[in-house]
Amino acid sequence: MNLGLQGKTAIVTGGSKGIGFATAMALAAEGANVALVARGLEALQKAAEQIAAQTGQEPLVFAADVSEEQDVRMAVEKTVERFGSVDILVNNAGTSAARPFEEVSQDMWEADLDLKLFGAVHFSRAAVPYMRQNGGGAILNVTAVGGKGNHIPGIRCCFLRHRYFGEH
Structure with missing residues (x-):
């Protein structure tokens, strides 16, 4: 399949496993330059090795906390330094610590x-100026609520949203 991604640059948060890893693999298979972001360096390196072996694309990896603005800025700047641009941002960082609603504390x-919402905000703020310089880009925010453990019966929510900038 040719999605027209050859030479485009994508940053994928939560890119070391699960949906993020699968997304990064698919982007690299289409010829996109990929930067993977997650907290665990070992898992990132393993993911990058698998992507390189299967696609021939060498991902850039960043062990970073998406809730920390300085980590986010560094990841975006280093991606631009290496690949020259940011065209696609996949905000996918997050964990699933589902528990009964009544047990979730304010700190939780x-x-x-901080992780799921503000991590996406930080990355979007850092990446959008580069996308505008390129004449456009795409941001994909991926998250899910519910699904594990003792959820509230009958209430499920999934959010998958794509925001497109420019004339690509």
Whole structure:
């Protein structure tokens, strides 16, 4: 399949496993330059090796905390330094610590929002100026709520949103 991604540059947060890894693999298979971001360097290196072996593309890896703005800025700047641009951002960082609603403390809510919401905000803020310089780009935000453990019966929510900038 040719999605027209040859030579485009993508940053994938949560890129060392799961949906992020599969997304990074698919982007690299289409010829995109890929930067992987996650907290665990060992898992990132393993993911990068697998992607390189299967696609021939050498991903850039960043062990970073997406809730820390300085980590995010560094990852975006180093990606641009290596590949020259950012065209695609996949905000996928997050964990699943599902538990009954009544058991989730304020600290847990804040940590979850820092990781999933504000991590995406930080990356989007850092990447959008480069996308605008290139005449456009795409941001994909991936998250899911529910699904594990004792959830509230009958309530499920999934969010997958694509934001497109420019005339690509």
